Amino acid sequence: MTPGCLYPVFSSSLFYISLPVNFLPLFHDLNGRPCLLVGGGSIACRKARLLISAGATIHLVSPYLCDEMLRIIAESSVTLEKRAFQPSDLEGMALVIAATDQPMVNQQVAELASKQQKPVNVVDQPELCTVIMPAIIDRSPIMVAVSSGGTAPVLARNIRTRLEGLLPQGLGRLAELSARFRQQVKMRFKHLSERRRFWEAVYDGEITESVLSGNTHTAEQLIRKKLQNPDKKDSGEVYLVGAGPGDPDLLTFKALRLMQKADIVLYDNLVSHEIVELCRRDAEFIYVGKKSCCHAVPQERINSMMIEFARDGKRVVRLKGGDPFIFGRGGEELEVLAAHDVPFQVVPGITAASGCASYAGIPLTHRDYAHSVRFITGHGKAGSTKMPWTELKDTQQTLVFYMGIKNLEKICQNLMAEGCSPERPVAIIHRGTTERQKTVTGTLATISRIAQKVQIEPPSLIVIGDVVRLHKNLDWYRPAEAYDLPLVQ
Structure with missing residues (x-):
């Protein structure tokens, strides 16, 4: 998380269930603002790291400091008062966090902060909180917060873990690219509906794929071209994806993401049925498997199909067992694609x-x-x-x-x-x-x-x-x- 980002302090369950929800999800700007942290143990350390990443100015009050907290203080600009909490510590604070192992102290901090209408969070005591710390997925500047309103924090963290694999690390770069071109898009398209269609096309096409694969410079060139000719159809692309040795759980996050985007799936004999099933349901599936002395489709025909589909604007997943560059003919196929100027990406797989x-x-x-x-x-x-x-x-x-x-x-x-x-x-x-x-x-x-x-x-x-x-x-x-x-x- 980059300093100065909007940090989620108020959060409610983002996955609505039948339980009553008393917290409104908001994002609180803590950059450069004073925050009081009461406690010096391991729990307080976790809160200190979150506050530091949000750019907050921490005022720490605790008579006891664990070794990890001492390291945090040595590496960061933390104002320390090595003593017990006093009511005067609340003055001027934008946020108050009570993270001690003494319930009476936590309750005192919470009651005094509430009387002064200061947002307060008490670790593991939601009944004393006016704000809740959510489980966070950080793709700065994109932030996702998941909370159960304090009712089931472990479940919230479990949901966060599942979502982590669905959100590429490059989302932050994509948001930054969007910010750089936002004004140009506003100038180019006067109506909101036109701007929405433009950005939807960007986020679902080759520009996004270029960003997520690390080719930001290429993405900038593509978005400039799209601004000049927004109706031009995106070119197709081939994704050479290693499906691993068979267990679907061994697929990489990137492999799964591209498989879900595919218009065409060309899959080999060694790709398990369970892995093929993970591809986009409405894609066109074409079996091109090879067995010893028995090729369902000749290699030359596979090459020509990839070229034809990509030139027709299709996103083609070439799904190979194991790793495509280890006895998978991946290099041979890419040579052909490169010779015909067909854009491609390679996703390594776990080799057999x-x-x-x-x-x-x-x-x-x-x-x-x-x-x-x-x-x-x-x-x-x-x-x-x-x-x-x-x-x-x-x-x-x-x-x-x-x-x-x-x-x-x-x-x-x-x-x-x-x-x-x-x-x-x-x-x-x-x-x-x-x-x-x-x-x-x-x-x-x-x-x-x-x-x-x-x-x-x-x-x-x-x-x-x-x-x-x-x-x-x-x-x-x-x-x-x-x-x-x-x-x-």
């Missing part, structure tokens, strides 16, 4: 190696087992498995093979031919992070036979290295009966 290994209880690096990790494609162009096998025999290195199940036996044989021990541990994680996750363990000498016996199929990830030994003790995610087999002795 990280997600699946974590859910299987296999740390990819560990000081006792592995000092590095290597991601390798087990299925190159035209099915090739050519790779520098000599470099892969280091026992202090974890190997992760993507798309390698069809070539599992060849991979194991090549590693053993380069001198790797046949007893080197191997794990196969099938559909990691999903409810169908299964983990199979073995060694270079045995894993092919085990995988064939339990009929492990793609999509599966192969992890090779001593870190696999930790799976037995660290396996925490058990959504279904797993095919966990002990390492062959």
